[in-house]
Amino acid sequence: MIELVLIGAGTGHPDHLTLQGVRALQEADLVLIPRKGAGKEDLAHLRHAMLARHRPDGAVAHVDLPRRDPSLPYLDGVEAWHDAIAAAWAQAVDLPQGGTVAMLVWGDPSLYDSSLRIAARLDWRPRVIPGITAIQALCAAHAIPLNALGGEVRITTGRQLREGGWPPDCDRAVVMLDGGCAFATLPPEGLEIWWGAYLGMPQERLDHGPLAEAAPRIEATRTAARAAHGWIMDCYLLARSA
Structure with a gap:
């Protein structure tokens, strides 16, 4: 039997690993490092930096991740993609007697992660x-509370925001997995945005302000950062003015 330990690694800062995560890394028989292809080597390098600090001599296996087929309907494409990733994981792990495999997951494995x-x-x-x-x-990073006093927060995706607009009965929303600046599709009046990319990393980028003013800045910053690094991970909080 193989035990797979999914370790929340935070958003890129080596100190985001918890003591429990460090111990799990050190006790694993093998650490699986995914590689996302050309232009995204930073993601593997950051994982290697964490291992160099906390587990310098342990066994490591790399797995080249397949790409999702954009020609398929979204959910069908994701299911097929996950099948292919699972097969790649299994092929990369060589533990015939069983053991423990650890994997560092960006953020937390419970939130918009498919591991x-x-x-x-x-x-x-x-x-x-x-x-x-x-x-x-x-x-x-912005030194703000997530919720207004006694208020609720909706967690959604860029695709949902683009297709459905502002979530109903909601004054605050966190938007993740937004590859196309869905905030720019909203009527900006009365909306405020707190945006961050590469959170916890040396190249961290932040912006905040009324959506009408901040949206063009964020779009320009995002385009330039993605061109410079080959990839970007970002999210943002939107709030409707009282």
């Missing part, structure tokens, strides 16, 4: 070590 869904396709026993989420890192 648990992919692991369910394998005959492996999952265990989760929670980590710092992008939402926590965003609020910390």
Whole structure:
């Protein structure tokens, strides 16, 4: 039996690993490092930096991740993509006598991450070590509370925001997995945005202000940063003025 330990690694700062996560790394028989292809080597390098600090001599296996087929309907494409990733994980792990495989997951494995869904396709026993989420890192970077006093917060995606507009009965929303600046599709009147990219990393970028003023700045910053680094991970909090 193989045990898969998914360790929340935060948003890129080596100190985001918890003591529980460090211990799990050190006790694992193998650490699986995913590689997302050309232009995204930073993501593997950051994982290697964490290992160099906390587990310098342990066994490591790399797995080249397949790409999602954009020609398929979204959910069908994701299901097929996850099948392919699960097969790649299984091929990369060589533990014929069983053991523990650890994987560092950006943010926390419970929030908009599919590692648990992919692991369910394998005959492996999952265990989760929670980590710092992008939402926590965003609020910390801007030094703001997530919610208004006694208020609610909606967590959604860029695709949902673009297709459905502002979430109903909601004054605050955190938007993740937005590859196309969905905030720019909203009527900006009365909306405020707190945006962050590469949270916790040396190249961290932040912006805040009324949406009408901040949206063009964020779009320009995002375009330039993605061109410079080859990839970008960002999220933002939107709030409707009282």
